[in-house]
Amino acid sequence: MLVKNTFFALVVSSFSVSASVDKTDWTPTPQQFKYCTVCHGNQLMGNPNIGAPRLSGLSAWYIEKQLQAFKQGKRGMPDQSVPAHEMQSMVKELSDEQIHQAAIWASKTQSPVPSETIVADAKAGESLYKQCAACHGADGKGNQTIGAPALAGLHDWYLLNQFDAFKSGSRGNVQGDSQAQQMQAAANLVNSEQDLKAIVAYIQQLEKHEEHN
């Protein structure tokens, strides 16, 4: 209390501002990409109210590919979901170099792993996930050769809606992009909402286990 009082007495009408001490968990936002955090949140932690997923934890190569897909009109066209189109408009006027820079930055951000919003049988999900593991990896960390992104660490609601987007053909139905087409084909491996939720619940646990280790 005493400390606090003297402290405040010293700074009469200006605020004591301390720059963050532990810089390790904090990546500065490049000026030109400040608006990314308006939707994707602090350190790109994601914001369900906007439909914007957590990006920290994704690899730069995947982020860059997605940003290009948005820019080239392969993802997020106006007739697709509203949030997806809101994202598309963000990159339409970015240069290839800016996209490259954005991807590098986004891949360096660090934010808390999202907590679950759906309740499902993660145990059942474990065996169902085996179909996905071939490409996305048993640990859910992705595989660059195949072009499959990390799934562990994404929001569960986002995993669900993207899976549905592949299934309905609004995502992945891209001429000449065999990787995206493969995912679209893989989307047909799961045929019930219940199974999908179980898989998603399992994927959520992957990242948590990681953290406790």
Next chain:
Amino acid sequence: MKQHFSRRQFLNLIGAVGGSSALLKASLAMGLMQSNDFQGPVSVAPVKGKNKAKVAVLGAGISGLSTAYELERAGYDVVIIEASFRAGGRNMTVRHGDKIDEMGHTRYCQFDQDENLYFNCGPARIPGHHKRLLHYCRALNVPLQIKANSNQLAYIQDEKINGGKPIRQVDYRADANGFLSEMMSKSIDKGAFEQQLSEEDTENFLSYLKAFGSLNEKGKYTGSDRAGSQRDRMLFPPTPKAPMPLHDVFKSDVWRGVSFASQIYDWVEPLMEVKGGMDGIVKGFLRNISSPVELNAQVRKIHNLSDGVEIAYEQAGKLNTIKVDYCFNNIPAYFMAGIENNLSPDYLNALNKFKRGHLFKIGFQMRERFWEKEGIYGGITYTSQDNAQLWYPSHDIHAAKGVMLGAYCWDEKQCARFEAMTPEQRFKYAAQCGENIHPGYSGYIENAVSIPWARMNNQMGCGIHMEKEDWEHCLPILQKPDGRHFMIGDQISQHSGWQEGALAASQQALSQFNQLQASITSSHGAAYVS
């Protein structure tokens, strides 16, 4: 001698004796005025002792600015932290060279450098009963003028009616009133109201109807000179236009929608606007606030502590952390899920129930004020096309050029269509729509601005809302502080989308603040004693 007072005379009398506040109380007691609790801003309990308590205000919208203003006056040490490059939030007026910070489509306003040429991108009108806002306009010396919100000589243009050609509102009104009166008169003749009306009542009613609808001797509506005349009225006897087909008058949704616009309480006439642009209010606050306003400072973290709040914000690539005693949060609620915080689960849950709203405006700089040649001075044309409304400026009549509003959409689907376009595509589309109202319209356009509020940086919406059930449950939670964190903004009022709502929320929070302060002080006192 016994003296009889009418109620009005009585009020005049006590007005003279007791001053206007006595008059106000008495009027309220007698039920002559509508109750509006506002009697002046909440007086914030002044700082006691040497150590000024510190307060952070997050967001420099009207709500944040007014909160900072009141706290500063009561002696608190205030800092305002604003994510945008400018203060004001949705209160935004653009002029020559101003940045329009749409996410993904940054543009600069190309209007000529002229003080007459500005565009109110957000708020544009103030009714006489928005007492909080008018209080601040007076206190901050913000000049106001009357703004025509409706104009009977402006048009209704409905694709379904008159081959899509515009019709003056005055024509619609004369015909609608005429037909209504005629039908009512007929039903009276048929004895439909026998039970309620005496013979005398019937006669009075009929003559009222005749006047209301401009009916002829036989109680028929055959057109009215209330809609003007087909020939020059100064030189020839009036020759009213033939009425439109009855079917058309009532078929137009657009007309039905606007017939009673000026009877909506927030649009009761006359309305007002700020001279020179609505952001005069923002400038007024900034002139009168000496606390620092940190711009380009995005709030990243909000942590309630037992004796204060810790705030982190990012500015120029640096993360700054400050500790304050209290925090007033003006940030649109749907952003909170992207800001690290330790607010209580109930409180956060309530914040996450908010949904974004959509509003869209276009402003065109016109090389000529062509509308004035059509007899239109101020007011609004309404259309069934996607551009929805055209507003003609009430200010600077007969100036060389003017900025008029070329689209104002509330409908989510209309907004979505515009939001999906680039600014240039929007201008082209809105210009085409305008052609169907004013032939030659596109030719007058020199340059344009578009403001899709759902895509504006740091805002992403206006008209924030919740499902009704959620609202009833959540608003009371958010009207209370969570620890030392207070939520403000029009979102925490029953009147989101109006500056008056934003001010009401600040006032409400400040009175909560007084209570919290009082309880903290008294509990400290108790601790001393024991």
